[in-house]
Amino acid sequence: MSNIMNVRILRLPHSEGLDLPAYGTAGAAGVDFQAAVEAPLSLKPGERTLVPTGLCIALPEGYELQIRPRSGLALKHGIMVPNSPGTIDEDYRGEIRIILINAGTEEFVIERGMRIAQGVLAPVVRMQWQECSSLDTTDRGHGGFGSTGH
Numbered sequence: 001m002s003n004i005m006n007v008r009i010l011r012l013p014h015s016e017g018l019d020l021p022a023y024g025t026a027g028a029a030g031v032d033f034q035a036a037v038e039a040p041l042s043l044k045p046g047e048r049t050l051v052p053t054g055l056c057i058a059l060p061e062g063y064e065l066q067i068r069p070r071s072g073l074a075l076k077h078g079i080m081v082p083n084s085p086g087t088i089d090e091d092y093r094g095e096i097r098i099i100l101i102n103a104g105t106e107e108f109v110i111e112r113g114m115r116i117a118q119g120v121l122a123p124v125v126r127m128q129w130q131e132c133s134s135l136d137t138t139d140r141g142h143g144g145f146g147s148t149g150h
């Protein structure tokens, strides 16, 4: 991929020894974040938790980082990111933390260094409201939520 941006990243002490989030293949869209837990963290079915990454970043202006689940963990263990895609704002300087929920049927143990979720850099277009008294008409109109029958 030729589309590459520099992003400043700061390691906190508890991420020592872990890798910086990396792309798994030459064409991967997301970098994998590792769990910076000090000890294995057990997640029972139905439980959710906040997993530290030990990393802080400063995104380029006009970008967000989206935190998304990994399909393998979702399929094999039911491990999901309930707020997916999680939003890391360009002005956030705190530690990136990842919310995980065990939607599976068995206990899941998060080990230090486990790749738990992925982050995709995405451009953001901000809105400027133009308040008005009416909107243009369309075929769809107010129809939604299954109104087309599919």
Ligand SMILES: O=c1ccn([C@H]2C[C@H](O)[C@@H](COP(=O)(O)OP(=O)(O)OP(=O)(O)O)O2)c(=O)[nH]1
Residues within 6 Å of the ligand: 067, 083, 086, 087, 088, 089, 090, 092, 095, 096, 097, 098, 099
């Ligand atoms: O999965 C996530 C989601 C968010 N954040 C951090 C970065 C983000 O910039 C900040 C705020 O996130 P969000 O706007 O989703 O949270 P909120 O619930 O609206 O809280 P706030 O009032 O702090 O904006 O929290 C994470 O570390 N992980």
